[in-house]
Ligand SMILES: CCCCCCCCCCCCC/C=C/C(=O)SCCNC(=O)CCNC(=O)[C@H](O)C(C)(C)COP(=O)(O)OP(=O)(O)OC[C@H]1O[C@@H](n2cnc3c(N)ncnc32)[C@H](O)[C@@H]1OP(=O)(O)O
């Protein structure tokens with residue numbers, strides 16, 4: 138058995154089998170998949186060794202090992218779900234005995250997480266796949282009663298995984314107990330053929346993520362042992378007794394894990410886009426600033442700095458907030474292990490809004506980085522289009538953004554009601570009590586003043602939502618209808634809450650560590666944090682004017698300070714993206730390579746196009762020539 142020491146980038150990147158002779162964009166849909174399976178199998182082997190070394194635990198802080206594959210695969214790794222959801226679901230939701238049983242083959246099995254169906258992705262209580270207990274045989278019988286009940290979307294499900302964790306409605310003695318998770322083998326380990334009673338396949342080409350092998354799965358009287366229900370939180374005993382969970386939402390726990398992870402993931406996606414676009418903007422000379430001087434680096438245009446520096450700052454914001462949220466997650470998981478669920482609603486609310494904001498921001502900021510590179514940003518060889526389609530998928534997967542923001546809004550409204558009743562609130566929402574009791578300060582043009590102002594916006598919008606719901610109820614609507622009628626404002630409250638959290642955590646975490654950093658590093662990090670906060674104060678000036686005592690004069694001063702910060706950051710911009718330390722082999726970009734040989738790399742890449750293998754393509758003689766000659770005057 139090959140034995141890998143803990144992979145260093147050099148080791149992994151030196152493996153010939155991981156290099157592409159032909160750029161992926163020139164391969165067919167099928168060749169693309171086969172190519173990533175080739176590379177993915179090498180990495181799977183390495184990560185399997187790594188995970189054994191590190192005694193893989195579900196709650197592992199975001200690791201960089203997975204980043205290496207991110208670069209080498211260039212596209213999505215079809216084995217990703219095994220690490221991102223399949224193993225964490227088992228370690229998070231199965232008993233220790235079940236974990237030993239289900240994972241006894243270690244990395245000899247490849248899994249995915251099959252929850253979404255053709256007809257349902259968001260509304261989990263509406264999932265149609267059934268798991269019915271057969272008392273006589275001590276088994277569950279899985280069925281897909283309708284076309285819409287087919288599992289649809291799970292990554293790796295089409296042709297890669299041989300096992301999956303399936304979410305299905307649990308039926309015992311004719312009673313439905315709601316969605317539960319089940320460990321299911323779907324393919325023969327040796328032959329990889331689908332097991333009898335299953336219909337398996339891939340769902341077809343997508344906007345991106347085209348190597349993720351997202352698949353469909355239908356069950357027809359498919360039997361699994363009763364013990365294959367993940368029974369850490371709820372159990373079905375041999376006699377058919379159902380023992381319910383202390384909190385039925387624990388079943389949804391695997392999604393919280395990935396939502397928390399995604400903040401760090403988006404930090405990394407943005408770091409790549411910022412590295413590419415800032416380095417390119419330092420190389421690209423275009424137009425003049427002073428008419429009598431040579432063409433300038435486009436990075437000297439202040440508007441270019443406005444487009445790009447927010448991405449550098451945001452990547453750091455997500456990285457720092459991602460670690461803060463990870464610590465919160467780990468603490469809550471520890472509490473749950475001791476039987477306390479108190480902070481689960483707060484963790485759910487935080488992970489919902491921060492996952493949504495980080496994925497949405499990563500999407501539009503990566504697009505902004507692409508557009509800032511002009512036409513060359515539109516080339517696949519820049520890698521910006523792929524970064525965009527990969528990042529924006531996360532706005533939908535792991536919880537569609539609108540739906541998750543409404544979950545956070547639910548928590549804000551509940552917290553507001555508790556504030557009105559004088560209850561004490563967790564630190565992450567205690568500002569609602571301050572606002573309710575009119576304990577807040579006049580506007581200050583400082584980072585702390587901005588954070589306090591953004592919190593006032595959250596409190597003001599939350600109060601407005603609560604009043605809107607109350608108004609609709611008093612006019613005769615049921616609460617749920619009143620909720621729906623107020624949902625535009627509810628989304629606004631969650632968005633504002635998420636932004637205030639990001640600004641607060643970013644600023645205070647940087648402020649907290651700055652005394653431990655070299656002066657220069659502390660200065661630059663604080664400039665980035667202040668740029669981030671000031672950028673969003675200016676973006677949200679309308680809300681600040683409504684809910685705080687900020688004046689027009691304050692806003693003018695903030696605009697001035699923002700432009701000062703752009704100028705201060707300009708000399709360090711390339712150094713800042715270099716400090717993301719993303720190697721060329723992982724950046725995969727003709728525009729962002731460290732040596733700045735943009736034009737030579739663009740030409741080298743262009744010549745790899747299969748179309749350039751000959752000077753005249755056969756289609757000229759086959760199709761064009763007859764038409765041209767026929768119409769030649
Ligand atoms: C090496 C490791 C590498 C990791 C790398 C990670 C990178 C990521 C790569 C990923 C690649 C793609 C993978 C994609 C996978 C998927 O997409 S998996 C499928 C994701 N699907 C969803 O997220 C579904 C979203 N829908 C839901 O979660 C639920 O349906 C709902 C919207 C929450 C509604 O649920 P419902 O049961 O109807 O509850 P409500 O009636 O609305 O009540 C809400 C109450 O429940 C509490 N709650 C809800 N969810 C949770 C939760 N997850 N945890 C805890 N609590 C929860 C909520 O707080 C409410 O409580 P109360 O207000 O007190 O009632």
Ligand SMILES: Cc1cc2nc3c(=O)[nH]c(=O)nc-3n(C[C@H](O)[C@H](O)[C@H](O)COP(=O)(O)OP(=O)(O)OC[C@H]3O[C@@H](n4cnc5c(N)ncnc54)[C@H](O)[C@@H]3O)c2cc1C
Nearest residue numbers: 250251252253257258259290291292530534535536537539
């Ligand atoms: C690239 C990719 C990878 C994926 N990988 C997996 C995977 O590995 N495993 C898996 O199980 N799933 C996976 N999914 C599926 C994903 O989890 C679902 O697409 C997601 O949960 C959204 O569900 P849906 O597609 O049914 O959209 P819907 O829920 O139908 O949403 C459609 C629209 O309806 C709106 N809407 C829905 N409910 C409400 C509401 N209550 N209030 C207001 N508006 C609402 C939404 O906001 C949205 O605008 C993946 C999806 C993608 C795109």
